[in-house]
Amino acid sequence: MRSRRDVLRALWRQLPFFVWLVALWMLLWQQLTVLSLLTGIVAAVFVTRVFRLPPVQLSGRLNLLYGVVFVVAFLADVVRGSLIVAAQVLDLRRQPGAAIIAVPLRTDDDLIMSHTAVTASLIPGSLILEADRDRRILYLHVIGVRSNTDLERQRRSVLAWERRIVQAVGSPAQLVQVGVRPAEGASR
Incomplete structure (x- = not known):
């Protein structure tokens, strides 16, 4: 039997x-x-009450500074992506080039994976095709790809979004997984 304190905590x-x-x-x-x-x-x-889903375990950590950084960077990338896609559409001299890429994520958390996938899909020029939960891989369709350098830039962009999300709401262990020392991004 769960105590009243456990129920309130949940x-x-x-x-x-x-x-x-x-x-x-x-x-x-x-x-x-x-x-x-x-x-x-x-x-x-x-x-x-009707759709009983397993409770999502939050890290219990929210870093407002990195949350603001995430929002500002997201809005800037949405505007930048919109302008790039518009320029590609209006450039009748050449096709923009497209590719499907796989991006292995560094963290093993469904919530971080979901946030990263949604963020990557909302930025014009990329769309999540599939999320392989077991292997932690996001598959994206991206446009504006002409070389392997462009592919790697797209992968790094998705990993940067994962890092920003972890810095804003991730646990200290997740900070280490994305290459941030907890002292740099673990303040509450």
Whole structure:
């Protein structure tokens, strides 16, 4: 039998996902009203009680500085990627070139893998085709590839996103896996 303290600790750990479900509900309805908040809470309770998923273990660490770095870098890459793709489309002299690449990730965490995959897909010019969970490999379709140097640049870009995500929310062990000393990026 679980103690009351264990139950409260489990609920506290799941709170970010519950809040995310409510926010997602409000975004889907495109309303920031009290009614959408209340129906979002009802929907989140329903989803979390009916669809029992294994609890996601968060690292318990959030580095706001690296979170801001991630958001700023992401927005800059979205703008940069949009401009590059637009230029490739408008350049009628040559085809942009495309490839499917495999990017082996360094961390062994489903949440980090999911965040990395979503981030890579949201940046124009690349799209996740498959995520091999067992081998920790993301397969991407990328455009604007003309050489092996371009392929390696794309791989390094995905690994840089993994590193930024780990620096923002990863555990000290994950920081080591992506090549960051915990003292550099482990502050709470």
